Amino acid sequence: MRALAHPARLEILDHLSLIKDGATATECAELVGLSPSATSYHLRALAKVGMIQEAPSRGDGRERVWQVSFRNYAVGAERDAGAEEIAAEAAIVEAFLARQNERVRRYQTKARAEKDEFFDVATMTEQTLMVTAAELKELLTKLDELIAPLKRRDREEPPEDSRAVSMQIRAIPIV
Template identity: 50%
Template structure:
């Protein structure tokens, strides 16, 4: 069994096989798409998002399901249609402090795939920002702050930020967002510098 443990808010991924399964741009995009849709999505719907054929997308869906990163959702009425969903609102990954070289390599591959996806979001925003309504343009934020913290203070900061985000996770699954709500990428990282 893998170590993709889920609670109602966050899945913690520590198994190198699971990390390798997710460290593919199409798979990350599929998980994000399914997470953004109440009721999940089909291979055909996911294929439109990732730019692959439905059969290639089905392959990726099965690989994600094998490791518990997605699951089959209730049918929408057409028994022939296979609908997929994500079991948790977000995920985190960590091979662990004592991880060996294979686990570290898997973690690094997933880190790089995730960082590339995050950077593409920033580039996409930069390309279209001038066309956005003022209410969204004025609220977007890029911040890069260097803080001098102890390990305990960093733990407190992380918990405080994650606590601020927690109330917004259920909205994606409840299917009744407030009027005008949009999916917003919040990219939060804390990494001690050398």
Template identity: 50%
Template sequence: MADERAESGGMRIGDPRVMRALAHPARIEIVEHLNDTGAAVTATEAAALVGLSPSATSYHLRELAKYGLVEQAPSRGDGRERVWQSTSSGLRIDADLDEPATRAATQTLIDLYLHRDQERLRAWIQRQPDEGPDWRDAGTIMGQRLLITADELKEINAKVRELVEPYRMRERQESAPAGARRVSVSYAAYPED
């Protein structure tokens, strides 16, 4: 039920049923972890990531599988435990916003992502004094106001995507240089009223 693959092996999501299935903090964390790492995990391993019981996590994994966001991975051995893997390396919301049900599902899912990203940013700000000077100086919050056309904004978006692509965790985790850490990059560019 998840839609066609997007650029960089990602998946486009436009179906409101898929968005509603994903719109749960634990499900987003599971899908994000699997997409970022390419790992295959059991419900017990996923439960440790999201702080839920293995049975609750198993339910979430089955729901995600119903909508094509994860799938069963090959067995690791005895075949008794179910192993799950991602079906893509990323997600892109690509919804028909003229459809009320799709608009509502999109808003709910985006609100969840924004809340999660704000919490991550707040956590960084709180622990920033405890970080080493290199990481304190490297982290940033930046805001710019531009005067541009829609085509220029599309060009900027493409350049930002191209700039960060070589550093994606999934592709780089085996070859990252010493001292590399997972870093969240949240980027939003939108016209003001």
């Protein structure tokens, strides 16, 4: 979990999970705003914990191409986790929330420049539900089924006017 608790690593992992052919350190560096050598360090850290792996070379074999090692991942400590695991979980949750919130903030600064069709449907909402754990599980399963065919990585030929959209759903008991 600690390997993921860095904004650049989360951004790199997200990028690699969305592309099929992988990316080099130089390509990832442009994305995260770091030098290729600093980005290589983060790529090696992700590889060390099995989150990414080397991809087939695209040409003469001199460049190192990286790809994700998974289709999906979830992060969480076990109920009986020790202090170190709980601290690692807290760090990744903070990094993940900061990244989500930064996406919302970036959109908000440019929202008025959006095309009407996207401006009119972009939303942030909170609904307070009264559900059992089984009902919540069923709801989340149905949402996953609705979202699955629209996921960027799996969509072979998206419509010409489609855009990448961050869909953030949080379902937690109110304490």
